[in-house]
Amino acid sequence: QKEVEQNSGPLSVPEGAIASLNCTYSDRGSQSFFWYRQYSGKSPELIMFIYSNGDKEDGRFTAQLNKASQYVSLLIRDSQPSDSATYLCALRRVNTGFQKLVFGTGTRLLVSP
Amino acid sequence: DAGVTQSPTHLIKTRGQQVTLRCSPKSGHDTVSWYQQALGQGPQFIFQYYEEEERQRGNFPDRFSGHQFPNYSSELNVNALLLGDSALYLCASSRGTGYEQYFGPGTRLTVT
Numbered sequence: 001q002k003e004v005e006q007n008s009g010p011l012s013v014p015e016g017a018i019a020s021l022n023c024t025y026s027d028r029g030s031q032s033f034f035w036y037r038q039y040s041g042k043s044p045e046l047i048m049f050i051y052s053n054g055d056k057e058d059g060r061f062t063a064q065l066n067k068a069s070q071y072v073s074l075l076i077r078d079s080q081p082s083d084s085a086t087y088l089c090a091l092r093r094v095n096t097g098f099q100k101l102v103f104g105t106g107t108r109l110l111v112s113p
Numbered sequence: 114d115a116g117v118t119q120s121p122t123h124l125i126k127t128r129g130q131q132v133t134l135r136c137s138p139k140s141g142h143d144t145v146s147w148y149q150q151a152l153g154q155g156p157q158f159i160f161q162y163y164e165e166e167e168r169q170r171g172n173f174p175d176r177f178s179g180h181q182f183p184n185y186s187s188e189l190n191v192n193a194l195l196l197g198d199s200a201l202y203l204c205a206s207s208r209g210t211g212y213e214q215y216f217g218p219g220t221r222l223t224v225t
Contacts, residue, residue, distance in 0.1 A: 004155075034213065043203055043216040044156065088155050099210055100146065100169055103155030 001026050004104035006089050012110045019076040021107050023089030026070065030091040033065055033072045034101065038086045048074060079111045115140055117206050117217035125223045126194050134189045134220045138206030145187040146214060147179060148203040156203055162187050163210050191222075199224045 005024045013019045021035075032051050036044035050056045050063040050072065062075040072091075076083055086106040092099045118137045126132050138145055144163045148156035158171035162181035181187045185206075191198055201221050205214035 036216075043201075043219045046213055046215055049213055090155075100158040100161060100171065101148075101156070101205075101214060102158070105153070105155045 002104070003027055003102050004089055004091055006087075006104035006107045008105060009108040010110045011107055012112065013079050015079060015081060015111055015113050017079050017111075019079045019083065019109055019111070021074040021076070021087050021089075021109065023072045023074075023104055024070055025072070025091050027091070027093060028067070028070065030070075030093050032092040033063070034090040034092070035061075035063060035074045036088040036090060036103075037083075038088055038106065040085075044088055076109075079109075081111045081113050084109055084111045117142075117204060117215055119202075119204050119217040119220050121220060122218070123221045123223075125225060127225055128194055128196060130194050130224075131190065131192045132194060132222060134191075134202050134204075134222070135186065136189070136204030136206075136217055137186045138204075139215055142206035142208050142215075143185050144207045144210050144212075145181060145185065146205045146207070147187070147189045148205065148216075149173070150201040150203055150219075152200075159189070161210065168210060194224045196224050198222065 035048040038044045048063040050065045056063045060077045064073045088106045089104045090101040146161040147159040150156040160170045165181045176192045201219045203219045204217045207214045
């Protein structure tokens with residue numbers, strides 16, 4: 001079982017719709033969760049992070065974390081064609097005080113005009 | 114506010130050669146992590162440097178080594194290059210080892 005699992009997609013949504021991106025993880029010791037957006041040929045860009053159970057909102061983005069179910073999601077409201085990218089879910093585990101990010105393979109989102 | 118910078122942007126090497134990639138962290142950041150991203154995959158953690166020491170290492174062979182300088186910039190060295198080392202190499206910086214990581218633009222390495 002992979003540490004972080006994401007559906008590779010593509011997830012296709014029309015402009016203006018809500019895009020829902022999901023991520024599950026296997027290690028209950030995971031503490032922090034991150035969503036990165038990566039355009040084709042570019043590097044990942046941090047868009048959201050969440051540490052506590054529940055929802056965290058930032059503009060059109062909402063991250064949701066459920067540690068009991070080992071599930072984290074990203075909602076994008078009013079999706080725009082410019083949101084078309086690969087969305088990477090990452091977690092951070094504590095290991096002797098120094099922490100690395102473990103990434104999923106990403107979900108490709110396509111927003112059609 | 115300068116972000117994370119990496120050089121070079123692209124690099125083509127031959128099998129068996131050695132390569133050095135460079136990274137300057139975002140202003141105010143003191144920790145540098147290196148990742149390898151193969152096509153269609155998520156980034157894979159190589160190692161992390163803090164206070165000029167390697168603090169944590171992923172599942173990469175000793176051919177991969179690094180260094181951090183007093184100004185917090187860092188180098189990634191790869192010896193005896195293999196075709197499978199072809200990837201996007203990403204540097205990420207953070208303020209301390211426990212904070213959010215921000216990526217540089219990456220170095221695209223092609224090994225022929």
